[in-house]
Amino acid sequence: MLTIHAAPLVLPVGAAAVVDGAVAVDGDRIAALGPYEAVAAAHPAARIRRWPGLIAPGLRQDGARELLTRCYHPDPREADELGELPLWGEDFERIAVTMDATRRAGSVRRGLQRMLRHGTTHVAGPFGADDPALRTAVARSGLVVQAAPSPAPVREGVPDLDPFAAGGDLARTAGAPLTVGGRADLAVFDVPDEAALYGDGPRPCVATVLAGRLVHRAR
Structure with missing residues (x-):
């Protein structure tokens, strides 16, 4: 319809x-x-x-790879213990030590779903052969993979699900x-x-x- x-x-x-x-x-x-x-x-x-x-x-999320590989996206059932925001840095490293493939796949799926809640429809790649599980998850999400802008933006601090957080206007941030x-x-x-x-x-x-x-x- x-x-x-x-x-x-x-x-x-x-x-x-x-x-x-x-x-x-x-x-x-x-x-x-x-x-x-x-x-x-x-x-x-x-x-x-x-x-x-x-x-x-x-919008295009330029920090998609960081958000999916260097952050842990808590399950809602973990909210009381871990909160709802992506965990990165020392908090991520602490979880990554014992993270198995199933838990990592769940984090990636939740990260992709949470990108959609910020208006993201495009993600900056590539997501290559070095990580087939990640590449498959991104492909199944339906998000469009684009080349990272050149020159690549300099990102400092906590990775952010909001595509506008890295700066730039709508013309630059639109997919x-x-x-x-x-x-x-x-x-x-x-x-x-x-x-x-x-x-x-x-x-x-x-x-x-x-x-x-x-x-x-x-x-």
């Missing part, structure tokens, strides 16, 4: 922002993009999903612009404008659409 995702603002990247905009998704592709009234009129039978804030392209005929990878943020995506303020991701599928929706 064709679905129209509508929001007060759509930021395609590489094209003008659309106030009261919409993105029509058919399968894994973008079928239309523009003002809501025009998109809805052209697709009267479409299902409508209305979102607060803005619709942007899905790919929203275009008609392009893959339907969207991120929806409950913020009033693009400027609110940057800085230290909250930028709640309320939905992530990966190849046309709604894979994250905030409660």
Whole structure:
């Protein structure tokens, strides 16, 4: 079924922002993009999903390899003991000493799922033959693997699931612009404008659409 995702603002990247905009998704592709009234009129039978804030392209997580190989993502059942945030540094090393393949695979799956909650649809690779289990997990997630940007960003401190944490604007952080005929990878943020995506303020991701599928929706 064709679905129209509508929001007060759509930021395609590489094209003008659309106030009261919409993105029509058919399968894994973008079928239309523009003002809501025009998109809805052209697709009267479409299902409508209305979102607060803005619709942007899905984001690229440049620190994906670090987040998946140098962090442990606790199971919810471990939250009382380990918390909910990725563990790295000495905390990761302490767990890694006794981590078997099953526990590591679970951490990787949870890390990938938690990336989706931050609007991530693309990850910077490569994930090569040196780690086939990791490569397989990333492939099964449906996330798009892209080459790391050049020059590679300098990352310091705690690896962060938020793609904007490393700095950079939407044009740099987006996996790919929203275009008609392009893959339907969207991120929806409950913020009033693009400027609110940057800085230290909250930028709640309320939905992530990966190849046309709604894979994250905030409660």
